[in-house]
Amino acid sequence: MPCPRPSPRSPACPPTQARQRRHFQRAAVLRIVALLLAALLGSLLSPRLPAAEPVPPRVLGLHGHLELDYSITVRVQGLAAWAAHNDARRLVPFIDGRALPGTFPESIDLGNGLLVYHPRINDDSRSVWTDLLGAPEGMQRAVTFSVGPVDGSPFASVHDEHGRVQLTVISPIYGGIALAVVVVTLLVFVHLARTTSIIRKPVPFGLGPYDLGRFQMAVWFFLIYLSYTAIWLVTDDTDTIHPSLLALLGISAGTALSEAVIDAGGPAPGTAPPPAAEAPAADAHGQWPAERTAIGQSRSRLHAARRQLAEHGSPDPDTELASATSRGLLHDLLSDAHGYRFDRFQIFAFTLILGVVFLSGVYNNLSMPELSPTLLGLMGLSSGTYIGFKLPERR
Template sequence: VQRFSLTDSLGESTKYLTLGDRIRMTVSHLEKLTGDTSGTLPKKSDLVLYVADYPMEQIRPLAIARSSEDSSLSVLTFELIRTEETMKDWKMFYTMPRDYTHMVKFSVGMKDGSAVAENEGHEIEVVFIRKGIYRFALAGLLFIIISLFILARRSSIIKDNCLLPTQQKPFSLAKTQLAWWTGIIISCYIFIWAVTGARVPITESTLALLSIGITTSVGAKVIDVSQEKKHRPQASPSSGFIIDILSDDNGVSIHRFQMVVWNLVMGVGFVISMAINYAMPEFDNTLLALMGVSNGAYLGLKIPENPKHSGMGEGKQQPPAPVVAPPPPVEAPPPPPPAPQTPPPPPADG
């Protein structure tokens, strides 16, 4: 490799590379990589980009051409892209020690690694994490979290539908789960895009987790609508966020508890995986199936939660009906005093 030229995504020259930029390298006697003595240039499909001596198997040259200055020189153009196909190739560079930039050696070679063009010590600065935007993105995430918290407290976005005032409505477990995964997925995607400059693909696991949350929320709504004639526990004033989402008619219930725990575990794992790899996580299918079973158990056991008679707030036993004392007996009014007797008139004289 004789020399390099770098251009950004807009075609302007740059002194360092980020994802989306292009690198143009000039290589002497490129045909020797294939062992072709006829002077024919290799096919683009036979060559891959080498970054730090690591073959980027899915990054092929965009163009190969002879140099106009010297027929023994060939010019190759590569684009540093991070797509679903190239995600595996870039993973190792995002799990390296957390420097924002790295000095990296670039080269070109056969995709099977049988021959690689020598790089005479040329290293290029590559910005894997944009420092200024990284801090701005962290501040933005903090703002989103605080905003969601305030919205959840002051609105009905994660509360059950009932006739109570907004501040008294109990919190809904199904809506909370949907808001949990929506917030995590959107925040992680925007963070990765802002920090790396690459719009990473949405993985199947991400889609599955959001689908589970939506399906559970819809199922819970259907159950509640079908039992509108019953006095549902959700129609009673809130007992606090934790009590509301963990409790049914009889107090804290195991099917709600296990659902909350699994969502916490998966959510924390999702964020940690994103922070390590700067990519949307991919979970094992068995783990996703376990999440589905957990949510299915919640929906199945939610059906008998609502009592047939009078209901009460979640996590509270029904208070006994107040005993109404019988009214005191009404006493008959005392009889009126006897009328004074008028003495008879004296007898008349003869």
């Protein structure tokens, strides 16, 4: 019991009660210190629970048409938490595990986790798009899709190996229209080639034989025409013709033009040769007149012409007629009046093999091959050889 305060009427507490009071105060202080030490030791010795980690981002879906030059919207779970410590403007699409550098989001909605992209071919992503769209096996192709940092790994996605999305290689609408135009063009050309002189030698009557120079020019025109249309359908690129292709078209056009000029310099096939001018009659003494003939021939040349006609006779009109008619495409291209010629076969073979190589490059790389100066020189040499052999033939 605590000792009451001393007063004049009550004496001071005895010494025993004072000691008890001091003992009680010390015990209270010790209890408070013990509680503080226990709390401190408990916080130090108790196991700490790991801090809750943010949920990793995950692509939940893709809205829109996955095709070049079309906008798509990608929904990403946990985008806001990821963007708190990273730059969402550096996120790019990943198609088949390959990033599309330079294709950054046009719009970012962190609250709803939405990213808007407009895929296009640029200098950084051209090689990736070539691998994705080259060597197509159909109008569409199944691919995996996700987004991620341009210099990192893609996020987890629902469009993985088991949930692929369709990548449109060729638009069905534009592809159908272009196919119809190309088919109609080819059919019209084939009809004209069979019924007119569009790639034949001109003759006064009927249809002449097929012309090698015009045939080569037509082949290269249609190869470039078809390739240009196909590349535009897939990549939406309209600037795909290299200067080397202009040189190639110039070589083929020059071959056809040179052949036409050479043919125009001699008698047209199928026409009979002009009748030989009659020699002036000799006078009573057997002397020839001194004046020249109408074509300026001297008497010696006129005698030589008369002897040649007497020995060999005049040309056979049936032979001229046979050389002016077609005997089939391959026969007309590889032979002339003297039979099959190697210079014709050479230019025909080079045209075919280079055409196959050209189409292969367009199919696999989605670009027209850029021909080297050596290859163009080879084509020019082949055409020059053909023209060179045609000169003496025409004479």
